[in-house]
Amino acid sequence: AQSVTQLDSQVPVFEEAPVELRCNYSSSVSVYLFWYVQYPNQGLQLLLKYLSGSTLVESINGFEAEFNKSQTSFHLRKPSVHISDTAEYFCAVSDVSGNQFYFGTGTSLTVIP
Amino acid sequence: GAVVSQHPSRVICKSGTSVKIECRSLDFQATTMFWYRQFPKQSLMLMATSNEGSKATYEQGVEKDKFLINHASLTLSTLTVTSAHPEDSSFYICSALSIAGAGEQYFGPGTRLTVT
Numbered sequence: 001a002q003s004v005t006q007l008d009s010q011v012p013v014f015e016e017a018p019v020e021l022r023c024n025y026s027s028s029v030s031v032y033l034f035w036y037v038q039y040p041n042q043g044l045q046l047l048l049k050y051l052s053g054s055t056l057v058e059s060i061n062g063f064e065a066e067f068n069k070s071q072t073s074f075h076l077r078k079p080s081v082h083i084s085d086t087a088e089y090f091c092a093v094s095d096v097s098g099n100q101f102y103f104g105t106g107t108s109l110t111v112i113p
Numbered sequence: 114g115a116v117v118s119q120h121p122s123r124v125i126c127k128s129g130t131s132v133k134i135e136c137r138s139l140d141f142q143a144t145t146m147f148w149y150r151q152f153p154k155q156s157l158m159l160m161a162t163s164n165e166g167s168k169a170t171y172e173q174g175v176e177k178d179k180f181l182i183n184h185a186s187l188t189l190s191t192l193t194v195t196s197a198h199p200e201d202s203s204f205y206i207c208s209a210l211s212i213a214g215a216g217e218q219y220f221g222p223g224t225r226l227t228v229t
Contacts, residue, residue: 032217042223043221043223044220049217095216096216098145098210098217098218099162101147104156105155106156
């Protein structure tokens with residue numbers, strides 16, 4: 001089975017500052033990795049994903065994450081955050097069949113003006 | 114592509130009544146659909162996994178007689194909360210696994226259930 005850990009439950013950061021949201025996973029098999037964003041009272045939106053290939057993946061709104069197999073990590077980063085990035089962020093891991101899908105506990109990102 | 118819809122998006126019902134939530138894959142066929150529950154300020158918890166044409170597999174602690182799941186076609190799964198109580202109030206999210214996909218689950222927008 002897989003599991004995922006998000007160590008930071010809350011991350012406050014000033015506007016235009018960089019941010020890193022940490023995600024570590026454990027698995028004995030090959031995995032897919034995901035980051036989702038959830039705005040208040042809304043559903044999940046896929047931010048980015050790693051399935052295979054390049055270990056650095058990027059989203060259209062400036063976020064990026066790097067799959068690090070040796071450190072079993074998939075940290076999410078953004079060089080300069082905006083107020084609109086305030087949301088809950090979930091890291092998730094699945095096996096390659098997609099049937100075993102596990103979410104982290106989430107990180108609440110608050111961007112301070 | 115790979116859009117999953119849920120209906121209704123919000124529902125308020127009285128205690129003791131039943132509520133049905135639909136989950137549809139709009140532009141793909143789904144071998145497997147999943148139902149999650151999310152409490153405020155918490156992560157998603159898998160409730161059950163359903164495969165088209167067969168009985169759903171429930172996670173430990175989830176009452177199968179209370180949360181009835183039907184997966185009648187490759188594009189539709191339903192979750193019925195029977196004899197709902199206020200503690201069933203939650204955000205319910207479904208996801209679907211494409212037949213042709215690379216093992217990625219596609220998530221619906223969620224249904225907010227409030228039981229009064």
